Amino acid sequence: MATMHDVARLARVSVSTVSYVLTGTRPISDATRARVLEAMAELDYQPNAMARGLATRRSRIVGLLMPMSERGFGATETAFVTGAAAAASDAGYHLVLSPIGAGDLDDLRRLASQRMVDGVALMEVQIEDGRVGVLQETGVPLVLIGRTSDTTGLSYVDIDFDQTVREAVDHLVGLGHRRIVYVNHSAATIAAGYGPALRTRDSFVAAMTGYGLEPLMIPAEDSAAGGRAALAQAMTQAPDLTAVLAMNENAIFGILAELAVRRRAVPGDVSVVSMVTSPAVAELAYPALTAMTSPGSALGRIAVEALLRQLDGTGAHHQQLLPCALEVRGSTCPAARPDNELTGTGLPGG
């Protein structure tokens, strides 16, 4: 491991000169620059990241706080991570993954105080999230992927749930659907203040009442079994439903399965729209799912880019909402008939 001293000696210049050709913070004659670069190449020189970090008080590392929740890691979350990693890498930064959840506030304080990370991106932000306060205290630059209830003075990128839900509802209503049921995350998740669950719920109510329709909603555990149970419950509450809007990536296949069991054809009898879903997942179903495609990796990338801009002072707070894009595939079609097709009457299990 050659050091800067070695380079300086070989190039017959002082260490500071070597440093300056590296950082470009002061003019260097072409001749000496050439000599230095040559020496660096000759010695296979790479600056030591720790030493540079200590001197500059900047690690060129950003943290991605990624709680490993019961909800697990869906395609959307994975896309955040890869998008964030790519953006950091492109800017010459490193991305450290920390599995720090809302519970580990002490771990978080430690991470922030060790000055190992120049800034932090928070995933899975709760409506009230203790991590935000801790991070603000320690003064670490911060960007949220998601939103707390009060976002003044905070940077965030998030999905525009309101517009996303509205587009989804518009799509279904435009196809003539009136009895639309919304399958959300679990009651526990909602109670825990999981933003997407809360916001989509409110947006759904607003969109449906805007159309003069009743906003039917069912929570579902994050599993296929949860989806099946939810759909069964929905069929009981609203046997005449013709469309389901599913927020829950993990439950969606259970919903489809239960529909299949009940011999309700998709999309013939029931149209299905999957919310905040990656194309990969949507394509897994047959027919492929009409879905609101989440801007997953874009969110990760934008978050990190905003964070880096905050770091070099070339940007202040950045607040941005990106809607999911409606991608019509095979799981939606015009509603059959307004009000008199109670085909599945009294067939509770199939």
Added chain:
Amino acid sequence: MATMHDVARLARVSVSTVSYVLTGTRPISDATRARVLEAMAELDYQPNAMARGLATRRSRIVGLLMPMSERGFGATETAFVTGAAAAASDAGYHLVLSPIGAGDLDDLRRLASQRMVDGVALMEVQIEDGRVGVLQETGVPLVLIGRTSDTTGLSYVDIDFDQTVREAVDHLVGLGHRRIVYVNHSAATIAAGYGPALRTRDSFVAAMTGYGLEPLMIPAEDSAAGGRAALAQAMTQAPDLTAVLAMNENAIFGILAELAVRRRAVPGDVSVVSMVTSPAVAELAYPALTAMTSPGSALGRIAVEALLRQLDGTGAHHQQLLPCALEVRGSTCPAARPDNELTGTGLPGG
């Protein structure tokens, strides 16, 4: 940000004493230790990671090299990452994610030479992988998740594909299946030297010929469409097939869809086993898939733990193979009849 000097001053001891109570590398009287700890608490002291790293020449960061391939990130890969992150975190290490693929050898050399990481875990290892050589040159401790062809002197953890395939074939043959088709990754992926594709192929041939059966194999693009095409091709080559063994997580739903279109019931007409699959994915299908469950997060964890043992010298090379576990769900059942059910004859599209 209090420094060690601040703590020393407040506790009326020297900096070295503070350092020693932190590292525990030399005896300290209880009295002074108490004073020091008190001062640290008072000042909210946290050691500076960069400074410590510079002095010890250890960053307490390990890198996870995670190429973002065309193949994308399945549940199994995601589980590696979370398992690795958890293991690192448990040991007081940080995990940096680097999206460095087999192509970016220069980036890799840079990362390794900057001494920002104490060690590296490599994901998505190819049979011949240039990254291994580069890392060995730079002397960075290394563990592979996957294997190259020559593993002498290397640490790795990998799936025991041989045993996994054998168990899957045993399961199907035990159910009376004789015409079993193996759906692999794409031809391009195989040509690129993707280990799992190569190894399972070889193991499948061995297992089938061991039973005196013909090893039917079809490649599939990593998508639902690829799965559909592959199954269609398989039905042409072997109209009498009664079971499919699918290596390709991304193609599996396409395979199921094509079977549905062709009115071949699962498992009634065709049994399906999904290889190297997470329970979450297996449960998405209806019926839920009999699958060889990949030990995803265990692999990530074991890899990092082995790496850390190499770092403190408490462990040499570690080579370990973990088989996937057979989990019988609803997609397999005894074969219908030996040799005369050509139901789907001449129904190319449905």
Added chain:
DNA sequence: CTGAAAGCGCTAACAA
């Protein structure tokens, strides 16, 4: 059992 001081490899005044 404790202190003083020399680095770790780099950056950035300060001086020329």
Added chain:
DNA sequence: TTGTTAGCGCTTTCAG
């Protein structure tokens, strides 16, 4: 345009 040097905050000899 270049060199000298004082740190950055910690670990770890070397002395006591």
